[in-house]
Amino acid sequence: MKKIKKILITAVLLLSLTVVFITPAQAATGAPKNIIIMVGDGMGFNQVLAADYYLYGKAGANPFGDFPVQLAMSTNSLGDDPGPGDDAAQVYSPTLYGRFDEWCTNVTESSAAATALSTGEKCANPSIAVAPDGRLLRHMSEDFEEIGKSTGVVTSVPITHATPAGFVAHNAKRSAYADIAREMILSSAADVILGCGHPLYNDDNTLVEEPNYGYIPEDLWIDMADGEIMGADANGDGSPDPWTFIETKEQFEALLAGPVPDRVLGVAQVYQTLQCLRVVDDWSKPAYTTPFNTGVPTLETMTKGALRVLSKNPNGFFLMVEGGAQDWAGHYNQPGRLIEEQEDFYNTVQAVIDWVEANSSWDETLLIVTADHETGLLSGAEGILSPVVNNGKGVMPTMYFHVGTTYGIPWHSNQLVPFYAKGAGAELFLAVADQYDPYRGWYLDNTELSVVIRELCGIKNTKWQDVLAAKKLGLVPVGLENYADGITREDFCRLAYELLHRVAGTEIIAPVFPTDMDPFTDYTAYVSYKVFTLYKLGIIKGVSDNRFAPDKILTREEAATILGRIAEHLNVQIPSTRVSFNDASSISPWAADAVGDMAALGIMTGTGGGNFSPRAPYTGYQAILTMLRMYNAAK
Numbered sequence: 364m365k366k367i368k369k370i371l372i373t374a375v376l377l378l379s380l381t382v383v384f385i386t387p388a389q390a391a392t393g394a395p396k397n398i399i400i401m402v403g404d405g406m407g408f409n410q411v412l413a414a415d416y417y418l419y420g421k422a423g424a425n426p427f428g429d430f431p432v433q434l435a436m437s438t439n440s441l442g443d444d445p446g447p448g449d450d451a452a453q454v455y456s457p458t459l460y461g462r463f464d465e466w467c468t469n470v471t472e473s474s475a476a477a478t479a480l481s482t483g484e485k486c487a488n489p490s491i492a493v494a495p496d497g498r499l500l501r502h503m504s505e506d507f508e509e510i511g512k513s514t515g516v517v518t519s520v521p522i523t524h525a526t527p528a529g530f531v532a533h534n535a536k537r538s539a540y541a542d543i544a545r546e547m548i549l550s551s552a553a554d555v556i557l558g559c560g561h562p563l564y565n566d567d568n569t570l571v572e573e574p575n576y577g578y579i580p581e582d583l584w585i586d587m588a589d590g591e592i593m594g595a596d597a598n599g600d601g602s603p604d605p606w607t608f609i610e611t612k613e614q615f616e617a618l619l620a621g622p623v624p625d626r627v628l629g630v631a632q633v634y635q636t637l638q639c640l641r642v643v644d645d646w647s648k649p650a651y652t653t654p655f656n657t658g659v660p661t662l663e664t665m666t667k668g669a670l671r672v673l674s675k676n677p678n679g680f681f682l683m684v685e686g687g688a689q690d691w692a693g694h695y696n697q698p699g700r701l702i703e704e705q706e707d708f709y710n711t712v713q714a715v716i717d718w719v720e721a722n723s724s725w726d727e728t729l730l731i732v733t734a735d736h737e738t739g740l741l742s743g744a745e746g747i748l749s750p751v752v753n754n755g756k757g758v759m760p761t762m763y764f765h766v767g768t769t770y771g772i773p774w775h776s777n778q779l780v781p782f783y784a785k786g787a788g789a790e791l792f793l794a795v796a797d798q799y800d801p802y803r804g805w806y807l808d809n810t811e812l813s814v815v816i817r818e819l820c821g822i823k824n825t826k827w828q829d830v831l832a833a834k835k836l837g838l839v840p841v842g843l844e845n846y847a848d849g850i851t852r853e854d855f856c857r858l859a860y861e862l863l864h865r866v867a868g869t870e871i872i873a874p875v876f877p878t879d880m881d882p883f884t885d886y887t888a889y890v891s892y893k894v895f896t897l898y899k900l901g902i903i904k905g906v907s908d909n910r911f912a913p914d915k916i917l918t919r920e921e922a923a924t925i926l927g928r929i930a931e932h933l934n935v936q937i938p939s940t941r942v943s944f945n946d947a948s949s950i951s952p953w954a955a956d957a958v959g960d961m962a963a964l965g966i967m968t969g970t971g972g973g974n975f976s977p978r979a980p981y982t983g984y985q986a987i988l989t990m991l992r993m994y995n996a997a998k
């Protein structure tokens with residue numbers, strides 16, 4: 364029973380500080396036991412399409428092509444050099460779709476992208492889980508260690524490179540490899556770290572005369588090389604736990620059968636990438652024409668080994684697997700190597716799927732396949748907006764890179780990247796992905812991945828489950844966005860219309876598409892029939908001078924008034940109990956009854972501290988939640 368002791372000790376300490384502490388027992392029901400995130404570094408939509416065409420002759424035949432959740436994701440970071448406290452990320456904008464300048468300036472680096480995925484917060488490009496003001500950002504892996512799960516990272520590039528480091532370490536500079544190695548190996552509670560960065564080998568899996576300690580410092584290497592190095596406490600018993608160190612192909616393959624160590628640090632006998640940078644003179648040749656390095660494991664083998672080590676923990680695990688070298692192929696504009704790397708990544712995804720189905724289940728494991736950003740601005744022949752072109756299975760697709768070494772233009776792009784999920788809680792991503800891109804459809808931001816996972820695991824309740832429940836009931840109209848901000852009168856009416864429609868089970872009244880928007884002089888939008896219907900039912904009224912003021916933000920007491928009329932229309936029984944708010948005297952007389960009724964129903968609660976805050980804006984999230992509660996009260 365790993366980690367239980369640590370939980371108890373930590374719980375006692377935290378309770379004495381009266382901090383709310385979450386144990387696994389408090390985690391949400393249906394919480395995933397195992398969480399696996401697979402990141403194709405630089406894997407945009409066209410990288411997936413190119414590999415699908417080459418490997419299968421058609422789109423979507425890859426191992427994740429049938430996942431039930433398929434979305435897009437935005438990746439923008441805080442930029443290269445934000446000032447302290449500057450947290451205004453450049454935001455992805457669908458309206459600038461396909462503009463070269465928009466896509467290729469101020470792009471994220473892998474370090475900031477991994478930070479966003481792992482911590483839920485944006486940072487500057489050179490940083491790994493450190494905010495511009497120096498604050499250390501908390502990784503999901505730290506949360507998972509605290510609730511007793513094992514954690515690990517696997518990559519096809521150096522173990523200290525941006526993505527694996529971005530899920531474990533904290534450093535203002537991603538290039539501080541020695542310090543990052545020390546944190547990952549000597550200080551972190553990770554249980555598995557597998558990848559490249561071997562100081563004694565080159566990219567061709569050949570011994571070098573002079574060691575290269577670029578990714579792992581010499582002092583650490585000397586300690587690792589005898590097969591064991593002491594790390595920090597990983598299993599929660601309060602004492603340091605040694606790493607079993609492996610490096611040969613045979614040692615990696617030995618993880619696939621028989622007993623495995625509790626903690627494994629593996630560095631394959633190659634410097635930067637398992638395969639991508641081998642025989643550099645050859646690398647513009649077509650895929651699969653240059654023999655592979657033979658003395659290194661595949662990403663698939665490393666991942667299968669990691670799963671065997673991590674799944675020893677009965678509390679479950681968190682694993683990040685990076686196909687790291689798609690990005691390198693993109694940087695150097697090498698289509699052949701890109702296809703090879705995509706195939707290794709696909710094989711690894713398939714191995715994880717097979718592991719879930721043989722050793723776990725989709726009810727207890729959540730699998731996410733996504734990317735940190737796109738690399739190379741890959742497209743077809745018709746410019747940057749065109750998809751790569753299928754030339755049949757086994758034939759290179761028609762594909763062009765538009766940034767990278769060939770062009771002397773830095774390499775990543777701001778395009779949305781693909782996002783796939785399957786398994787325990789995956790559908791919650793459908794609620795969080797509330798922004799719409801005309802080309803790629805619904806998308807989430809990379810900071811929202813950890814929001815969903817933390818909510819599913821009971822680490823932090825962000826209430827997205829409520830939004831998902833309301834969406835499933837059909838209560839949330841398409842296009843309602845920005846749930847955190849004040850809701851407009853028009854959007855509130857659209858929500859209210861859906862509620863009445865769903866409760867009635869049919870159209871409330873025959874839709875009216877009025878040619879004259881009697882009685883409002885300022886309202887002619889296409890959806891006006893919803894507003895007009897609510898007006899006809901006596902549920903909404905104008906503001907003054909025959910105006911509806913569709914864009915005006917609704918206050919809490921205005922919302923209560925409209926909700927009161929909806930409750931009356933639906934014959935919802937109002938309890939006679941009254942809630943006394945501290946700020947009751949500031950509620951407008953015309954709203955007082957409705958506020959009292961909604962509070963008695965539990966449909967609108969206060970804003971904290973015993974207050975109702977009548978003039979505060981009513982947020983989109985609160986509006987959805989109240990519609991959900993009203994729906995349940997009316998049913």
Ligand SMILES: [Zn+2]
Nearest residue numbers: 404405473735
């Ligand atoms: Zn990257």
